[in-house]
Amino acid sequence: MTATPTQQPHPVLADDAAVRLARAAAQEEAGADAVGDHVGVVAEDRTAVTHLFEARHSGYRGWNWAATVAFAGEGTPLSVSEVVLLPGDDALVAPDWVPWHERVRAGDLGVGDLLPTREDDPRLAPGYVGSDDPAVEEVALEVGLGRVRVLSREGVLDAAQRWHTGDFGPRSDMARSAPATCGTCGFYQRIAGSLGAAFGVCANELTPADGHVVHVEYGCGAHSEVEVEGGSVVPVADLVYDDAVLDVEANAPVAAPRGETPAAAGTAADETGR
Incomplete structure (x- = not known):
């Protein structure tokens, strides 16, 4: 039970009879099979506590049926103030509601979509008031040529921060x-x-x-003044010259076989020596 010393509820609000009364009220609201175990008691003040029962509904994991029981004083019966379904600490709940004009994000606008700006959009200011931008104010001073609304100082700073x-x-x-x-x-x-x-x-x-x-301080490799050194980007190995002397030796003369002339033997020697 959660309570401060000055809010300690009457003991009768937390006894077994109070739990049975709270369970019966929750079952009347949700059905007998939808009310599970008693999982806690929360003190509202000295005269009321809320009993929590596990909710056995599909898709409501971590939710509790909460039945608030009140006690008016000695000689009066316990009574049930209300029964509601509440999320617990680990319950699956929907995200916080966000106004429609705050839900749209950059990139959401598609072909044919219309996205009106708010009347009090802080990014815009009336054209006749000026936007702290000399170039805009110069045009806005010309009657009939100024825009209805222009960027306000906040709008300019917001865009600059986003782009930066x-x-x-x-x-x-x-x-x-x-x-x-x-x-x-x-x-x-x-x-x-x-x-x-x-x-x-x-x-x-x-x-x-x-x-x-x-x-202005952004940059990329395609800068207009980028220069690349000419020639091959692949390193070439240094050339090495070999000045060694090649010795050439003449083949020894070959004796002519029987039946062959010396000229034929010389020709055969030349062919075998190649």
């Missing part, structure tokens, strides 16, 4: 192994507005960043 820590930021694996940064690359196209101080768009079709926003 993304795949095309200065801390990515590609950037750390690059020979130079995008800020010195001919394919780097700076974007307008305050974000242009640190971000641009890659225009090199041979890189994974083509068409993406990249940080």
Whole structure:
């Protein structure tokens, strides 16, 4: 039983009669076969406790039937206040409810989908108020040409943080192994507005960043000024010259067999000596 010293319930609330009363109330609510063993007692205050019984429902592992029993004082019978099904410490429960406008994540928007922004979206500010971006404010001052809403300071900082820590930021694996940064690359196209101080768009079709926003300190191996030394990239072994002298010895003359002329014998000797 869980209770503080000032909330110790009356002993009658935890005796066998109280457990039987609580079980009967739970069985009336859930059915006799759905109420299992008595697994605990929780003190609500001095006049009430909640008895917990194992729930034997398929798919409700770790849940308990909770029957709250109350006692009004000496001379009054025990009574049941309520019976509910509650999850235990290891129960399988649904995740916390998330408002619909907070459920959408990057990449969820598909072809034909519509995703309206919230009226109070902190990333946007009314165009006539300005966005702390001189390039935007210059346009917004022209009556009729300004946008209804533009990026707020929070929206700008949020985008900058997301791009800085993304795949095309200065801390990515590609950037750390690059020979130079995008800020010195001919394919780097700076974007307008305050974000242009640190971000641009890659225009090199041979890189994974083509068409993406990249940080000025991002980089890859396709930098416009990368130079590779000419010649074979495979090391060639040093040539070794052998200046040894080759001694040549003439073959000894061969005696002519009987019946052959010396010229024929010489010819046979030449053939055998080759």
